[in-house]
Amino acid sequence: MEDGEQNKELEVAPALIAVHPTQDSVAVAVGSDLRVFNLKTGCPVQLVDDTAEPFHRDSIRAVCYGSNGKLLVTAGDDKLVKIWHTDGWSCICTVLSEKRVSAVAISNDGLFISFADKFGVVWVVDLDGFHDHQSLASKKAVPILAHYCSIITSLEFSPDGRFIISADRDFKIRVTVFPKETSDGAHEIQSFCLGHTEFVSCLAFVWDSDNPDGLLVSGSGDSTVRLWDITSGSLLDTCEVGAEAGSQGFQLSNGKEDECCPAITDLCAIPICSLVAVVIQGLSGVVLLSCNLSDKTLSITQVISIKGEAFIPTSMGTSSSSDELWMVAGVSSLQGSNSNSLARVKAISGFIKMKPDSGEVVATVLEDKDIPGGMQLLEKLQGSAEIKEEVVLAAAETLKTAMRNLLIKKQYSVEKREFRKRGRNDRKTKH
Template identity: 70%
Template sequence: MEDTTMEEGETNKDIEVAPALMAVHPAQESVAVAVGSELRVFDLHGGSAVSLVDDSCGPSHKDSIRAIRYGAKGKLFVSAGDDKLVKIWSTESWRCICTVSSEKRVSAVALSNDGLYVCFADKFGVVWVVDLDGFDGNEALVSKKAAPMLSHYCSIITSLEFSPDGRFIVSADRDFKIRVTVFPKKPLDGVHEIQSFCLGHTEFVSCLSFVYTSDYPQGFLVSGSGDSTVRLWDISSGSLLDTCKVESKAGLLESRRGEECNSPVTNLCTIPDGTLIAVAIQSLQGILLLSCDLSARTLSIAKVVSIKGEAFIPTSLSTSSSGLLWMVAGVSNLRGCDHPSLARVRVISGFRESSVCSPEHEPTVLEDNETPGGDKLLEKLQGSLLVEEKVFLAAAEAVKIAMSNLLVKKQYSSEKRDLRKRNRNDRKIKQ
């Protein structure tokens, strides 16, 4: 392949914006938003903001948080990011019970379905595991260290997911690969059995999720990518079942004005108790809903839900058993702005109806006063600042550039490769 010139991101290496992230408790007991190094949590049951307490004797987050996740049972919450810290929180007390230091910046996290293991991936392609044996919900965990579990060979891992039955851990990377690995009984000893590879994307894989029902408890994997597709997979064999090209369906082809690049899928999540998949696409002010026919193994467009009246391009999606879809748009470290870190939260309801396509059963974007938690929640998760529409448009553009710089692989001349090697400074943190 012919070498190309240095990418834009290299000339602005010190500018690293991070998208706002959102996670919702499985039973919707609380909602969390991460913006930069700040973690904001709101208790929906108590109707009040949460004050986080750190009992782990470790440092607080000092750099952008890149991954947040609730455990399947909702008892644990994990945050991790560019400061190479993985912090494990008890959601009963919102105390940090353990801080684990990573050797590299963390890009993705996942918790095993039984709540016994926390897995996290770094930007060098290694997946690590932390054993939570001894956690009783209250006491802090002492001297927990991570053990290497598997590797993608120097490729940034973008997403980690456990299968619904807990048998497999699925990892995706920027080199277009999805790896399905058998999760062993003793993961601290490493994993040694690869079930399959799901190959077919032509750009980085950005996000993963599972869609499953009582009739199909093992579920099927869905993946979003920089190639503007959402794909459906059978993970047991790695077979590609269906591909949905979402860019044209979302009406983004005309808006790109002849640009050669795709509109990447930035995030997706499955609506519980059904076969609907909410998809966030770069530049789309709203979400795209896909319907998955599990018996036919197909994906189809259900509806585009637009956010009207404001520039809202989601950077993260999350849902819970309540059936509400929570979304956040925002960014940290936005240069040239009075408010370098900002977030906007919106919620969509109406996914439990028999048909989301009929006019009387359309999903509804809730107004701020209809959002669970109301003004108190929005003030905690967003802050009390009123931000102009053009600032959110600038934030969306900054996220777009940052995502491209991080995940689109660059080509260098031999001279530039030698220079980069000489200037590398990969110091490991002693644990």
């Protein structure tokens, strides 16, 4: 079997979760299915999509809310970027991408949506006048920068809106000045944040009232979380999260002795305190890092283990003011499963009770009945399919293989490279 066929079989997508900035709603994407629960009304959301390309037809790879909560954006393998208005939960615009979409970000002022594709190009949609649905329906995306054929894994706008930060599978983080006119492109590079030794998988900003510009944190396939000053590109601190979690006696599920560097698959800044929640590939739980913005340091504060069941998070989200960290574990199109997609939702609470003097966190995993929205929320976001432990573990292993195939560059012999060049289908016939 050829490599391409093998990769196609393993091309599954992780379940994703996003939380409204004031926790009015929670959205879960698994496969092509988008599920939303309204916590204000206590009811599932019925999505309405009357655009030319209704709903998603393939796996959703990115989902995020705008900072004011008025918009939700989803995008993925069907090359569609969908903009949903959270007032009526209707899709007000569908933008067609040239390639599959790998990351999405919304500017803090809500005026721009940026998305990246697997070819390494970053595009922007100007949302000026988005209250006029007819006007927004005709919006087009324009390219502003590129990473030259490297898959972009994460996008973030800086808190002040001056920069757009893009990370890729070639170990680098690029900080670019966001242009005043998007049609002119983003040609001014502020800095590169270099230091990771494997693909960069996720980005987030940590900030508080005393440090409104914040600092950037990044997770990587090298099992580290790093702290950056984006203005200069300086590496401020490195936390060996995988190694330190292992030294505390936490066993990684499906771990192998020769795999000493489990990838960081997601991280999430918790705004009510200077904490960063980190997901490690194969760890049934999350690692909490304390970020000291004054000293510019990172350190492990607590490892929260999920006990009683196999739960390996694939995505996290939180609001700007609530006490809950939401997590989802799941995968799309897992072979051998009775369901087309699997999702399990959990929440951690207690960050607001953090002891200010000692820095000790008393966060704990909530029981299903204690989660905001209760069992009705879980029924909507998870679906009704029963998830067995062996299926969850198989899903984690499948995702691990899929991520490595996607993000770790393959090494080919000279003969194999020449063979692949001859088989390329992008060569144009000249007349």
